[in-house]
Structure formats: structure tokens, C-alpha cells
Amino acid sequence: MSLAIEVVKPGALTTVQDLGRPGFAHLGIPRSGAADRSSLKLANRLVGNAEGAAALECTLIGPSLRFSDEALIAITGAEVSARLDGDEVALNSAVGVAAGALLELATTRAGLRSYIAVRGGIEAEPMMGSKSSDLLSGLGPPPLKTGQSITAGEPAGEVPAIGAAPIAPPSEEPVLHLVAGPRADWFAANALELLAAASWEVSSDSNRSGVRLIGPELPRVRDHQLLSEGMAHGAVQVPASGQPIILLADHPTTGGYPVVAVVASADLDAAGQLRPGQSLRFAIS
Numbered sequence: 001m002s003l004a005i006e007v008v009k010p011g012a013l014t015t016v017q018d019l020g021r022p023g024f025a026h027l028g029i030p031r032s033g034a035a036d037r038s039s040l041k042l043a044n045r046l047v048g049n050a051e052g053a054a055a056l057e058c059t060l061i062g063p064s065l066r067f068s069d070e071a072l073i074a075i076t077g078a079e080v081s082a083r084l085d086g087d088e089v090a091l092n093s094a095v096g097v098a099a100g101a102l103l104e105l106a107t108t109r110a111g112l113r114s115y116i117a118v119r120g121g122i123e124a125e126p127m128m129g130s131k132s133s134d135l136l137s138g139l140g141p142p143p144l145k146t147g148q149s150i151t152a153g154e155p156a157g158e159v160p161a162i163g164a165a166p167i168a169p170p171s172e173e174p175v176l177h178l179v180a181g182p183r184a185d186w187f188a189a190n191a192l193e194l195l196a197a198a199s200w201e202v203s204s205d206s207n208r209s210g211v212r213l214i215g216p217e218l219p220r221v222r223d224h225q226l227l228s229e230g231m232a233h234g235a236v237q238v239p240a241s242g243q244p245i246i247l248l249a250d251h252p253t254t255g256g257y258p259v260v261a262v263v264a265s266a267d268l269d270a271a272g273q274l275r276p277g278q279s280l281r282f283a284i285s
Contacts, residue, residue: 035272062105078111217242
């Protein structure tokens with residue numbers, strides 16, 4: 001019998017995510033998947049799932065979930081208060097859940113996205129090899145809603161002997177490393193230095209497609225229109241406003257804004273944890 005999980009409150013935005021659906025950019029479909037892949041993998045490892053098993057990605061304000069039966073869960077990613085029937089539970093740890101227990105996640109204190117892995121993985125109909133919710137393309141299950149019931153699959157694999165991981169919470173002012181982008185020559189010669197010298201603020205107009213930044217304008221030296229070209233996760237696009245956008249997991253696969261730089265792959269998970277109003281800096285690799 002599958003474990004049933006009732007959505008008492010869905011939170012601000014709670015979606016099903018795994019490691020995404022690579023290989024379909026030529027069809028206009030981004031990889032999608034968890035915005036913070038390392039946190040998803042850790043949560044799954046803690047409960048004995050395969051690293052790429054589907055879990056819940058919770059944005060800013062977490063959900064309230066009631067478990068029909070005993071379960072094993074792990075919560076990773078953002079720093080957040082999590083309670084089981086009112087009792088605080090540890091993050092980055094395997095936690096046993098009693099039948100009928102209510103799990104409640106509050107608003108994140110550091111970082112933006114929390115991950116809840118359940119032993120057995122979250123069940124959803126795969127689409128193009130993934131259970132991930134892609135909010136841009138509309139593929140995969142929709143965000144959780146009040147009163148909905150989701151299920152976990154049958155456990156497979158051994159639960160690790162060590163059930164906790166000493167992971168620091170996301171940084172309050174992270175430094176993201178950049179490499180020059182394919183259209184860096186569309187900007188002033190010191191554009192990368194301007195990116196690295198400034199402190200940037202995350203705009204409230206950010207989502208799983210991209211993080212919009214507020215800071216000094218990056219001046220162009222070329223004003224003509226760029227034909228649409230392929231885009232990558234981590235690309236730093238600069239629209240006419242001169243304010244950069246870091247593309248995230250649900251990014252469009254093509255775009256017509258020049259890419260001045262690209263975030264190093266090692267820092268993409270940190271980019272996925274950026275929250276509105278937060279400051280960040282860049283470093284040139």
C-alpha cells in the first residue's frame with residue numbers, strides 16, 4: 001500500500017522536482033528539475049532513495065503535509081523551521097514520521113528553496129523521462145493545491161547508516177563565479193569588471209526561469225537586434241534595461257538578449273537559492 005500525503009496547505013509554491021529532462025532543448029523544452037540539485041540529491045541520499053528520485057521543492061513559504069502512515073523524510077536546502085506535530089525537527093537529517101503526523105514548514109530564514117524527500121520518492125506520471133514540474137513549458141504535475149493527495153513509491157535501496165549531514169545554510173551574500181559569455185563583446189570592455197565590482201540585489205520579479213538583478217547598468221557598445229540563439233542554464237542575459245538576468249532551471253531554450261557571462265556550473269545551486277531582496281556579488285574566473 002502506497003504512503004498517502006495530504007496537502008493541508010500548499011505553501012507559496014511547492015512543486016515536484018527530480019533532476020529534470022535533459023536532451024530536449026531542440027524542441028524548446030528546458031531541462032527543468034530542481035533549482036538546487038545538490039540539495040535534492042542530499043535529501044534523497046539521506047532517506048535511501050536514488051539521488052534523482054522525485055521530491056518536493058518548496059519556495060519561500062513551506063507547505064503543511066499530513067502523512068497517512070509511517071514514513072522517513074529529509075529536509076534540505078534553505079534554512080527553515082520545520083515541525084512535526086509541533087516539535088522542531090532537524091534539517092539535513094533522516095527523520096521518522098509517525099502515522100497521521102503533520103509536517104509544517106515555515107518561511108525560509110536563509111535561502112529560498114527547501115527540499116522534502118520521502119523514502120520511496122514522490123509518485124507522478126513521467127513526461128519525457130522526468131516527473132519534474134516545468135512551469136515554463138507546462139510539463140509535469142502542477143504545483144500542489146490544498147486538499148490534494150500525493151503518494152510515495154515503494155522504498156528501494158538501503159538507508160545510510162549515517163543519517164545526518166553537517167551542511168551550512170545558504171550564504172546571505174553569495175559570490176557567484178563567472179566566465180565570459182559568447183556576447184561579451186557587445187558590451188563595454190570593462191563590463192565584466194563592472195559585474196564583479198558591484199553589489200547586486202535580487203529583484204522580486206524573479207522565478208524558476210531566471211533571477212533578475214538590480215544594480216548599475218551594463219552599457220552596450222552594439223545596439224542592433226540580436227537574432228535568437230540557444231541559451232544555457234546560468235547564462236547572464238542583459239536586456240535593453242542593462243539589468244542582468246541569471247537563467248535558472250526553467251529558462252527558455254532560446255533568447256534574443258546578449259549573454260555577457262555565464263555562471264560557473266559549481267555555483268548554479270547557489271543561484272537557485274537566491275531570494276528577493278538579497279545581495280550577491282560576482283567574481284570573474
